Amino acid sequence: MKTLIYSRPYQMAIEERPYPLLGDGCEQVVIRIGAAGICGSDMHAFHGQDPRRQPGLVLGHELAGEIVESQSPRFLPGDRVTANPLITCGKCEYCRQGRDNLCSDRHMVGMDWPGAFAEFMAIPARSVVPLPAGISIQHAALTEPAATVVHAMRLTQRTLTQPLAETRTLVIGGGAIGLLTVLVLRAWGCRHITLAETNALRAEAAERYTGCVSINPMETSISESSHQLVVDAVGAAATRQMAIQAVKPGGVIMHIGLQAWASEIDMRKITLGEITLLGTYTYTMDDFCLTLSMLEEGALGELGWVESRPLSEGEQAFSDLESQQVSAAKILLIP
Ligand SMILES: [Zn+2]
Ligand SMILES: [Zn+2]
Structure with missing residues (x-):
């Protein structure tokens, strides 16, 4: 074969x-x-x-x-x-x-x-x-990549103090995981989502297919402590730094991407700001089956x-x- x-x-x-x-x-x-x-x-x-x-x-x-x-x-x-x-x-x-x-x-x-x-x-x-x-x-x-996101967002919801739907969210990275994060969040009623993406081709496609607002973090700076949830769908040293900078005290960082395995992070802000830094790995069989039914219902768009x-x-x-x-x-x- x-x-x-x-x-x-x-x-x-x-x-x-x-x-x-x-x-x-x-x-x-x-x-x-x-x-x-x-x-x-x-x-x-x-x-x-x-x-x-x-x-x-x-x-x-x-x-x-x-x-x-x-x-x-x-x-x-x-x-x-x-x-x-x-x-x-x-x-x-x-x-x-x-x-x-x-x-x-x-x-x-x-x-x-x-x-x-x-x-x-x-x-x-x-x-x-x-x-x-x-x-x-x-x-x-x-199903598989979307289930990764469904699992991550279920973990996130357990940690947030308010419903996901009311959460101001920054998603870093407009690859498949970043895009699926926006789509899953929207399917669950979240409307305040900003996507940070440096590649113009991807940013444009993301806006077209998810209806979210995108910014180029190389051109527009993200305000300090401005988001209750930051999803790092890249996982590079620079994006981890961006995530910690952008998250509000009491907020959550969901770390899904894993380009660089180690880098220095600002533990002072994490500690004094009571920030939850969450890791995530794949999905359970339950997440996988839920995701398949979301795809079947068209919940993730066209x-x-x-x-x-x-x-x-x-x-x-x-x-x-x-x-x-x-x-x-x-x-x-x-x-
Ligand atoms: Zn995969
Ligand atoms: Zn086992």
Whole structure:
């Protein structure tokens, strides 16, 4: 079968790989991939900056498709599905608490499990979620990135002292996660959202598809202590600094992006301002299923900011994203 592999830093390649074998141990299915999205974390691997993703790996973990083989009575060939790419043990303390995203024995598709930039992929049946009739395969492939945001916003709501809908919010970064954050917040009634984005192409697309106001933080400075919630969907040293600068005392910073792993932060403001700095990682199965139903209901808008390209042109898609020559915040590869 045809796959797109990460061959070395800044290089992707189309390669023939054997059709996946169903493992023994737990019930598995083989999915014929219908669409698979390129994620910021795939770009991180492409840059050679993710020690967990080594050359030779089939990347891709945002997927939807059709069952072709099944060891589970829950699925039949032809069923349309998506899958939670975080494969968890179901037994550890976190899994038992329903916080399966923190599972201590987890695997991730496209990281330590062959990914979805391929014609076919095998996965445990309990990671697979059937698609409602009304959703397209392309839109269903957005479940994973959108679930990351739904999980983050549910964590945020638990910490805020007022409803999300009444919260003045700054979202930093107009990539897919930033855009989805605006869309999820709007779906939940939040109207006071500003997006900070330096790339004019992306800012314009974000305004068009989300109806939010965008500013270029290189040109317009963000007032000190002006927002109750700041979402950092980039996670670079400069954006973390921007987030701390912009958050109001008593407010919340939700840190979703993770470009730079460490940087100096102003602990004085965090301490004296009683600021909550929250991290977030992926989603629980519950978040994943809620997100799929939001997408099915059209709660996240028309999704015109998503572009589809053939898997065979995947190398070009990676280099276009790299050079920031696309306005689309998300590119789906279609095998
Ligand atoms: Zn992703
Ligand atoms: Zn577990």
